[in-house]
């Protein structure tokens with residue numbers, strides 16, 4: 300069990316390994332997360348560590364956590380036991396089939412690989428081929444009956460800058476807050492309980508606070524956990540200020 304649990308408004312944050320904490324949760328409405336990438340991308344990113352971008356993009360940082368490969372199967376099994384709605388995981392294009400291969404034998408229904416287009420992604424610094432301009436997120440339905448979302452016939456393509464003005468900048472793979480807000484708006488409803496078992500610096504929790512969703516976050520690294528606590532507390536405080544001003 301995690302050494303620390305923080306209750307911040309309608310968010311509960313666990314410092315620990317999600318494989319130990321997920322089995323202690325009764326049920327959540329949706330799991331929306333950005334797990335570590337596949338080992339191949341970890342190797343590629345770490346080889347770029349310290350390189351300077353000349354296009355004002357964020358400095359390139361190495362990844363100080365292990366790739367997903369060894370725990371993917373365990374994680375899908377534990378997630379399918381507690382999730383009652385959407386199961387959404389970010390991954391590389393190469394990871395889509397690996398996630399589908401784990402989801403298909405589970406009780407969840409694999410639905411689609413969506414795309415996050417990154418107009419300002421890191422250029423191919425050695426000039427030996429095209430740079431990666433997008434990431435994917437896989438969605439599967441863990442609920443009863445037909446899958447439901449709020450976005451009608453919308454295509455699963457989401458375009459957001461990596462180097463956006465709201466970027467916090469302390470986590471090497473921070474997701475844009477607006478990307479997470481768009482996903483929450485499309486796939487979830489106000490008041491529902493969202494779980495991010497690989498919370499990092501807490502971007503999903505910030506988006507959840509802004510959209511009036513309940514939130515459970517789990518993060519293994521104390522450094523990122525502390526950042527997530529501060530960011531989610533700030534987001535909730537700002538939301539309360541707006542509510543007080545409107546009252």
Ligand SMILES: C[S@@+](CC[C@H](N)C(=O)[O-])C[C@H]1O[C@@H](n2cnc3c(N)ncnc32)[C@H](O)[C@@H]1O
Nearest residue numbers: 316317333364470473474497499500502518519
């Ligand atoms: C890709 S990052 C998430 C970044 C996040 N989306 C953000 O915006 O900051 C994945 C995170 O999962 C954490 N992690 C890795 N394995 C874990 C595990 N078994 N349980 C909980 N957290 C884990 C890593 O420490 C890392 O911070």
